[in-house]
Every structure is written in structure tokens, then in C-alpha cells.
Amino acid sequence: MTAVSVLPKLFRWVFTVFAVLAAIGALAICVAMVIDPKLPAGTHFGPLTVDMMGQPGTVVLRAAGGDSDFTVTALRGSLTLFVEKAGGLIEVVKHYGLPVMLIYSLFLVILFDLLRRLFRNVGRGESFSRQSVYLVQGLGASLIVYSLVSAFAESWFVHAAYTYLAQHAVVTVSGTSLRLPAPHGISMPHGTGGSPVFFSGLLVLALSEVFRQGLALKNENDLTV
């Protein structure tokens, strides 16, 4: 057996830490979903001065009735986004955003665990083993499944958030107030992260075939005395 470098061992530990962090993140999201925290009535903060595309802007959460209104000002006051009943927006983010984040976290747990096991095999000098081939195939398949599921989940979240904003948000551009059009019949923006992940999945699946052929060569070599 040839000497194995320290790199696979290092990667194994890095991916172990990442898998644990992702699992903690998933657990935290589950806890948040169970507890279901609410924005207390009349919550307020700001105005906070923030940098918006190199220009000063402000962010304010102002108490209004039993809820709070959210205002973001950018480009020296010429662009304003006003959201009434910001508590409702937070509810939307909680009920639609948290499940999407949970899917991401669970995917990361699976991905890092597969990578950890793959690098454990590489560290042992067993790169071309049946288990390694299955792990690489699993990586590719999980990337493809993730890209499809995340595209659907992101669209679901964006649609819910946009529907709320269309009813409760007012955008003011240079003194002209505009309401967002109703979500029916318009093309919804969606996450752009899906496609690269999908093609990465295809690439990793193709790579698994290289591993499979490597395994066949190794088996043949092992039976050459």
C-alpha cells in the first residue's frame, strides 16, 4: 500500500466539523419551528444608518397599532420601501423560509457526511473500493435531488413572500408611490443556485463511473500475481 498524504485526513476532519455544524443548524431550525416565536406587539428599533450600494440609507421598525411598520430608505431618500404589518412578513419568513432552510441544512448534513466517509476511505488508501463508488454515486444523486427540491422550495418561499409584499408593501421612487403587482400571471423570480448544483451533480455522477472503472482495474491488478 502506498503512503497516504495528510490531506485526506485533514479533509475528513473538516467535513466532520461541517457535518456537525450543519446538524446543529438543522436542530436549531427545528427548535425555532416548534417554538414558533412571534414579534411582540409594538416592537421598534432604529432608525439605523446603513450603506446601500455606496449611498447612505436607513432601516426603521416603527410601532403601529398592535404590529410594527418596516421602512427601508435608500439613495438619499429617493427610494423607500414601506411594509405595513411587518410582523406578518416575519410570520411568512418563519412558515415558508424555515422549512426551506431546514431542507438546505439537512442536505448539507448528508453532503458533508458522504464527503467525510469518502475521505475516510481515501485516507485508508481505499479510494477504489465498492463503498467509495457508492459514496461518489450518492454524492452525485444527492446534488441532483437537492437542486430539484431547492428550486421548488425556493419558488414556494419567494411566491409566499411576494404575495405578502404585494398586499402590504409600498415602494416610493422619487415621491411616486407604487404597489407591487399581484403575483397572478407574473413571472416569479427564483433562486439561481439550482442549475450549477444540478450540473455539479451530473459531473459527480460521471466521475463515479471513473471510480467504477478504477475499481475494475484495481480488482484485476489484485488478481495478477
Next chain:
Amino acid sequence: MPIKLNLDRVMLERQISLTELADQVGITLANMSILKTSKAKAIRFSTLEALCRVLQCQPGELLEFVPSGDGEG
């Protein structure tokens, strides 16, 4: 595999054990077992040479072509 390795027969004639043969040929007992049980897919000339030297025989005594009956022979 139509090529058969008659290691068993030659070992019996020479009164040599598998462990002894592996030691003298310079390959592991696991690899010698692969050869003996005809699981090997190929044999190196260097291994064949060592086997012939230790067993004092010709390659033809160790290797035998057995037609498999599917038209290959």
C-alpha cells in the same frame, strides 16, 4: 478461464507446502492461495520464473490449456 494452473499436482510431487512455497518464491501466502485456487486473472513472468526455479519444473508443467467447450478452444 481455459488456462489451468496445476500447482496442486506439482506441489504434491515435490512434497512442498503452500507456506513454504510462498516463502521461497517471495510472494505472500494470500497471493499464493489466489494462484492455487485458480482465482488469478494473470501471472507475471517473474512469478512464473520463481515458481519454476523453486519447483524445478518447466512452465508447461504448471500451466495447462483446458478448452471451455464454448468454441474458444
